[in-house]
Amino acid sequence: MTIHGKKFRNELKYYLHVYDYFSLRQKVSSVLELDKNSQTEDGYGIRSLYFDGIHNHSIYDKNNGVFNREKYRIRIYNGSDQKISLERKSKYGDFISKEAAPITRAEYDAILRGDIDVLSDKEHPLLKDFYAALKFRNFLPSVIVDYIREAYVYEPGNVRITFDKKLSAGLSTIDLFNPNIIWEEPLLPEQTILEVKFDQFLPDNIRQLVQPERLMRSAISKYVLCREVNIKHFKY
Numbered sequence: 116m117t118i119h120g121k122k123f124r125n126e127l128k129y130y131l132h133v134y135d136y137f138s139l140r141q142k143v144s145s146v147l148e149l150d151k152n153s154q155t156e157d158g159y160g161i162r163s164l165y166f167d168g169i170h171n172h173s174i175y176d177k178n179n180g181v182f183n184r185e186k187y188r189i190r191i192y193n194g195s196d197q198k199i200s201l202e203r204k205s206k207y208g209d210f211i212s213k214e215a216a217p218i219t220r221a222e223y224d225a226i227l228r229g230d231i232d233v234l235s236d237k238e239h240p241l242l243k244d245f246y247a248a249l250k251f252r253n254f255l256p257s258v259i260v261d262y263i264r265e266a267y268v269y270e271p272g273n274v275r276i277t278f279d280k281k282l283s284a285g286l287s288t289i290d291l292f293n294p295n296i297i298w299e300e301p302l303l304p305e306q307t308i309l310e311v312k313f314d315q316f317l318p319d320n321i322r323q324l325v326q327p328e329r330l331m332r333s334a335i336s337k338y339v340l341c342r343e344v345n346i347k348h349f350k351y
Contacts, residue, residue, distance in 0.1 A: 130306055187254065
């Protein structure tokens, strides 16, 4: 589905108990291919720095169920600076869209210092929008979100099934590369987040495999979960 020039897809989210995770993982891994970015069978590390406005509209829009909303984040993988992406995730009801643009380590460091003019001459539309959000909408870094993603893919329907584990909020810094980040996990140790993403349809064999109708669908936001950890400690 395309809205305002953006391609949106379906995204279903569920909390899994560890026993359900192990059972479903065995089924999924027997049919779907492990994502090529995985370093081991457990997957790969994702760490994101999220941005929000001075009035915290990103967290309030999510908690208030605003139909059309978006978030900016800078994302790295496995703690490396070899690939740094600025991303914008847009939500339109039950549909999601993700846009990405690469930035360099030097540009990331400048943004973190508050030297946002490093983006002033960028031609990429997403980087231009992000620069405007920083300069005119007072967006600031808000929280680091970290987890291990175990991802499986299935070409028909462009299906992607992910198990996100060990979700952690960074408490001591907003620097993705700080080696001394203090972490706190917002979920119970036995909880895993299941996400099922697909384009226009979920193939019947995958639906029978996952059986989403037997699970309790949840409006899970890893950003909100981690941001609430920070609010609990620092009141912002």
